[in-house]
Amino acid sequence: MLPVAQRVLCEERRWLTREEFLGLLSLGQALPGPNVCNLSIMVGHRFCGWRGAGAALLGMLAVPFAVVLALAAGFGHLSAHPAVAGALRGLGAVSAGLVAGTALKLAGALRATPLGRPAALALGVAAFGLVALARLPLPWVLLMLGPPAWWLATRRLAVTAPPAAPATAPATAAAEEPPP
């Protein structure tokens, strides 16, 4: 789901930059509900108001809803077939790869993060360790890492945001660059 959304929104239609996509996905992640659905609601709203949001959500759910019901009705005897079971295994392996490819692309959007690369790397490694390796539930991880990340972002944005001080802005940006 996510790889397709990223591909279509950022590369085929060019409605969002990678950075904007990552920002909206982050918000969608922090809100309850499926992150891709939240993302599509916010994208739909951005371009066409509440009608766009409704259309985006329906578009996201309608076809999968029909497919899932058809599968639920006929899945029992279909999945017993070795070729079907094999195809599902193959699809599973590929979709893991597509999601990994999306993670790599989105990581590119962090290059210019106001957090600074070392801090962003530390937050990312911590989140991966807690979710993928320690298998902690996501709400806990967001509660642990979210507040410090927010605090840091607020401070960094306060330093870089005011355009009133152009003399210091390049210096701060340079200072935040990690050593080569």
Next chain:
Amino acid sequence: MTPLPWLTVLSGVAGLSLLSVGGALTVAPELHRLLVGELALLSDAQFRAAVALAQSAPGPNALYTAILGWQLAGAGGAALVLTAFMAPSSALALAVARWGGRLEGRGVRALRTGLAPITVALVASTAWLLAARAGGPAPLAVTAAAALLAWRTRLHLLWILGAGALLGSLGLV
């Protein structure tokens, strides 16, 4: 068959919607407790089949709630339960999209910036967990090839998915 306690089911599902931070599956244990334990409307096997099916099918994992509804009362039940699950969280997302913009430059922008690296890590974690579930060297090789193709080329994703399904149905994965 006794009439289903729809009010209890739908209000329970709608309430869990607002707690489902991190995706629909995070509230699966709670939903299991309600439908299988407390109300005894579904069996444990039915519940697990719904989750497994939604995970292997295309579309958001939240569709497992639709399968639970289908198991309760056919297509109408599926639409009702899915709507009850999607409406509250979607309304909240819409509210944030609509009024969150006024806070732009302060809270929301910092939240997005701060969460961005965590979000990338979560996407990577999803890939990691999916790959671990597939297991074995052949699926891992397919996963790595798909990752490289999706990352570095503009090859249409359906070709990559189709190739995976073909390799799998030939018994090569």
